[in-house]
Amino acid sequence: MAGRPSSTSDAMQSVGDYLARVSTGPFPEAVRQVREFAPQYGRCEEHGEWQMNMLDEQGVERWLPDGCPKCKRQQKARSLIRRADIAPRFQSCSFDNYRTESDSQAHALNVCREYAATFRDQLTAGRCMILRGNPGTGKNHLSTAIMLQILNAGFSALRVKAASYLDEYWAKDFGERERWIVDMANVDLLVIDEIGRAPNTRAANDAFFRLIDERYEKLRPTIIVSNLDREELRGTLGAAAYDRLTEGGGRLLNFDWQSARAHRPT
Structure with missing residues (x-):
C-alpha cells in the first residue's frame, strides 16, 4: 500500500521525520518553552513555598505578581474588614466560638454557617436573611461570622446601624443620597443592624425601601438584625421592603431563647 512503512525501521524513520517537521513548524517557540520550562519558587516565612511562574494554555511561560499569594489574600481581607465597619468587639466572632445550648441555637448556627459557605450561590440568587429575636442571643455574633467568612473569601460586605442609616x-x-444608595447597593453583602421602632414610620418605610429595593434589583443579599417581633419589623421596614427580603427563599431566623448576657459572671 503506497506510503505505508515496510518495516519497523521505516516506521521509526517516519516518526523521526514527523517530529523534525513539528519542531520547525509554526510553533517551535512554544514547543521549546514546554521542553525548557522549570518552575521557580519563592519562600514565605509564614506560608512556605509558592510558585512564581507557570505555563499558560498556549504553553508560554508567565511570571506571577511578586509576593506570597496567601499573604496578599490576607492583606486584602484585612482591608475589606476595615472597610466593612465591623466593631472591634465583634472582629473575633466565628462559627466555631458560637456557643449552643439548645436545638434552636444549633439550628441558627447551622443555617448561618451554610449561608456563608454557599455565599456565591446566595449572591447569584440575591437571597436575604432576617435574624430577629431577644437581645443577647447571638444575632450580631452570627451575622458578623458570616461577614468575616465571606470577606476572607474575597467578597465585599458592610455593616450599618439602622439609626445611623436613617440619619444620613x-x-x-x-443627588448625594442617590449616589450613596447606589454605592451601598453595590456591596456584595449588607448587614443592617439594630432595626428598632422608628418615630416616623412612614419616612422610615420610604428610606428602608429605597435601599432594600435597589439591592433587590441588583440581586445583592441583605441581612437584617433586629430585636423586634415579626409584625413590628414588618411595620418599621414597610410591607414592600419586608416582602423583598423574604422572597426567593429568604430566611427568617427567630432567636427566641434567653439572653446569654444574663448568665455571664459579673
Whole structure:
C-alpha cells in the first residue's frame, strides 16, 4: 500500500521525520518553552513555598505578581474588614466560638454557617436573611461570622446601624443620597443592624425601601438584625421592603431563647 512503512525501521524513520517537521513548524517557540520550562519558587516565612511562574494554555511561560499569594489574600481581607465597619468587639466572632445550648441555637448556627459557605450561590440568587429575636442571643455574633467568612473569601460586605442609616439618609440632598444608595447597593453583602421602632414610620418605610429595593434589583443579599417581633419589623421596614427580603427563599431566623448576657459572671 503506497506510503505505508515496510518495516519497523521505516516506521521509526517516519516518526523521526514527523517530529523534525513539528519542531520547525509554526510553533517551535512554544514547543521549546514546554521542553525548557522549570518552575521557580519563592519562600514565605509564614506560608512556605509558592510558585512564581507557570505555563499558560498556549504553553508560554508567565511570571506571577511578586509576593506570597496567601499573604496578599490576607492583606486584602484585612482591608475589606476595615472597610466593612465591623466593631472591634465583634472582629473575633466565628462559627466555631458560637456557643449552643439548645436545638434552636444549633439550628441558627447551622443555617448561618451554610449561608456563608454557599455565599456565591446566595449572591447569584440575591437571597436575604432576617435574624430577629431577644437581645443577647447571638444575632450580631452570627451575622458578623458570616461577614468575616465571606470577606476572607474575597467578597465585599458592610455593616450599618439602622439609626445611623436613617440619619444620613434624611440629612443628604437628593443627588448625594442617590449616589450613596447606589454605592451601598453595590456591596456584595449588607448587614443592617439594630432595626428598632422608628418615630416616623412612614419616612422610615420610604428610606428602608429605597435601599432594600435597589439591592433587590441588583440581586445583592441583605441581612437584617433586629430585636423586634415579626409584625413590628414588618411595620418599621414597610410591607414592600419586608416582602423583598423574604422572597426567593429568604430566611427568617427567630432567636427566641434567653439572653446569654444574663448568665455571664459579673
